[in-house]
Amino acid sequence: MSGGRNDVTARRGASRRLPLGNWERALLVLLVLLTLGLVAAVPGFYPGFGDFLALSENFLPFGLVALGLTTVILTGGIDLSVGTTASLAAIVMAELWTGLHLSIWIAALLGVASGALLGLVNGLIITRLRTEPLIATLATSFIYGSIATALAGDNPPSGFPDSFNRLGTGAIGGILPYQIVLFGVLAAFFSALISRSAFGRKVVMIGYNTEAARYAGIRVDRIVTLSYVISGTTAALAGIVLAAYYSAVRPDMGSILLLSTITTVVLGGVSIFGGDGSIAGVVIAVLLLGMLRQGMLIAGFSDMVTTMVTGAILLGAIALKNLFAGRGTGLATLLRRLRIRPAATT
């Protein structure tokens, strides 16, 4: 251990200024290569700047869910109810709009609020009843889904005002989609929340070591509950955006969100055990998976093949990450030694 005793500060080099670790940087390189490759190889992938940006409207709702879900996963929990929360929130909005003749925007706000409430229910079940997050949110996902189906009835409302639909498909000046603006703002907010706020610090501490957090006087239950409220809120927001995108709601519209979003968060480098991970990684993973899927679909692959490739990428990414992180087998440790030593001497 070298280093001064009395004038120690952070050794914040250039790499420390960028909030990107090795994993995030590798993802970013992959994203750039993939995008360039798709532009070059797939005709119709880049029809023009505006249309290229509009591709993101197909996958950014996943990104919204991922931001909130990341918060939960960082505490070491999981929220399996994000899909049905999104559906239920969208249907609550639609029913308030048709049933009570509320303005669509007021209804949308109330829809988001209902998502927060559903998240609060999850959080309270988990912290008060000491239930495993996996079980608790699996159970509530069924309940929320059934309520959504019941509320929707046979003919769920559709045909929202154009001003609202623009949230899903419109773009500022015909170039910059509203979805990108919304996602960009929220991504910046979450990045600051997780890495710079006291709340985020507590989330990470709980994820790394719940007991140590408790012994440091952190109100673990409160922070954990809040993380589910956040997850419910972003899931509801995604539901609202999807409703605007389709200009319709269906009780099963959120069901595609869950597994893809977990994939994204994990690919983004967030440890499923909690603590480790960054919003930057998740944002890059959202773009990476989204671009890949869009590219493959445009190239004419079926949804089935695309989904299969997504699964393979997830497996490959996690295997790589575990190898380099030294988790798992002895081979991993060996690889890590080979990798770390030269780096440590520089």
Place this chain on the structure above:
Amino acid sequence: MPGTVAQAGSASSGTYRASDIVKSYGSVPVLKGLSVSLHPGRIHTTMGENGAGKSTLFKVMAGLVQPNGGTLHLDDAPLLLSSPHEAHLHGIYLVPQEPALMPELTVAETMFVGQLPTTGRWRRIDWSAMRARAQEALHALGLDIDVDAQSRRLSIAQQQQVECAKALLRGCRVILFDEPTSPLTTHEVDRLFSTMRRLRGEGYTLAFISHRMDEVLDISDDISVLRDGALVDSVERPEFDRTRLLSQMVGREMRTIPRRSWSSATTEAVLTVDGLAHAPSFAEVGFTLHRGEILGLAGLVGAGRTEIAETIFGLRRCDAGSVVLDGAPITGLPTHEIIRKGLVYAPEDRARHGAVLPMTIAQNVSAGLIERVRRRWGLMDRDDEDRIGAEAVSQYRVRCAGTDQTLRELSGGNQQKVVFGKWMGLSPAVAILDEPTRGVDVGAKDEIYELIEARARAGTAILVISSEMEELVRLCDRILSIYEGRIVAELHGDGITPERLGRSYLSHAGLGAAA
């Protein structure tokens, strides 16, 4: 493995010698070249304080731990044990203090794990033979335990006895007991001893660990006293001498431990604990802590000292009694409020409770009170956090490359200093330090003692929990001895000597076993 069983079982001898055993964990020596010799038909007791190396010695002898040096001989044949399984093959069995039987299996099943008897061409498990043989082994020990009962329904005493029967089933002739009596009631100890005497009568070689003086004198044929990883005394019946054993255990050299010539203790009460209870760990605990005072809590592991600290700190429910800090009651308040009122607790287990090892030094230091870091627009100012971290690093002399180094990369001593920095940076009125030098190497210990003393001088009232007498004698103005959740003695000033301290709870432990 019927062949092995027969072979080991037929051996009439069973003299087991360990010679010049050396073992160290990292740079910390645990066993410094010691030798013991166990003989058939005799019960050999190993005594010593916490950390003397007794358990490590037994683990070496049972193949659980590989020594760095030294040899093992069974009946004069050299022995290399690379696993507990190999030890079993040679007829050596270690009964752990709290046996890890498989909770969902029946008693008979756990006894035959790894060697289920089979029958027929398809090697079906022979349940009836298994039950019969299990029954037989338990009967041989005079034990009345249902072989069909689920293991988790057994008491610790019964689990130990089942382990003992397992040793017999495997044909083992040398049975080592790792401190079996400390979790047992008096009655259960009697049962265990009658089992041990029965085995001794049948010519088995038995060894056990204890620091309850009365039971040791009662059952042993040979006694070895360990201190700091070395053998300091070895006696055979009838030359037992209680006083001599006690002083050997505590150590001659310890009489010359330098005590501080000064004291910063005042008479101003900061923390008053009255009639505190948390069933079943402790009851009727009451004491007063004064500004600038260093008060020690002495006792055996499991005496309830950590539980007392955790209850004061709001981590455990308080069944009865009150805690008053600076004139205001804090009984039953949540931990975060207690910290803000100026009482902090550095737990015993750093990796699990005290620190977040994957996080950086600065983050660990600020974790004590995150709100302490300056914020702008709700965002923590990283430079301010670094400053707080760097302050702790320089004040508590943490050796590190930078405040953004993760705690995992630091030595135990430096980790502990970071934990200190985290709490002491708040200038608390009261600091409870649970085993402050656990896992800390000798050089860093002195540094930590100096840091504690400096903090006391600055006016903090300090409560030190330690299982190392030397540490308490060196640090404390006053010491309370805890035995089984109750305060049994108080020593202060010149009355604090290692001998008196040792006797204050060890003799009590002895009386406890005899009662």
